[in-house]
Amino acid sequence: MADRPCVEIEYCRRCGWLLRSTWMAQELLATFEEELGGVTLVPNAEGGVFEVRVGGEKIFSRKDAGRFPEITELKRLVRDRVAPGRDLGHVDR
Numbered sequence: 001m002a003d004r005p006c007v008e009i010e011y012c013r014r015c016g017w018l019l020r021s022t023w024m025a026q027e028l029l030a031t032f033e034e035e036l037g038g039v040t041l042v043p044n045a046e047g048g049v050f051e052v053r054v055g056g057e058k059i060f061s062r063k064d065a066g067r068f069p070e071i072t073e074l075k076r077l078v079r080d081r082v083a084p085g086r087d088l089g090h091v092d093r
Contacts, residue, residue, distance in 0.1 A: 004037035005055040005082050013043040017050060020068070027071050028078055035082040054081045
């Protein structure tokens, strides 16, 4: 497991984004159970923070994008880093 990348989802606890974060974590773990070493939820007290990192590299920021990621978009971003070329089935269509 140590050689597999980990995903971090940093979310604003004051904004109430824990449930959204746990749902996204569950989706990523279900899709990439062989490729990921884990998903960590990181509560943040700063307003509006929602970032996703793979192996420490930021792959999505709500601040930069001005929105939350769609789950299909997030799965593609994670796949491109942990399992390039892998077919995600209906997510890729």
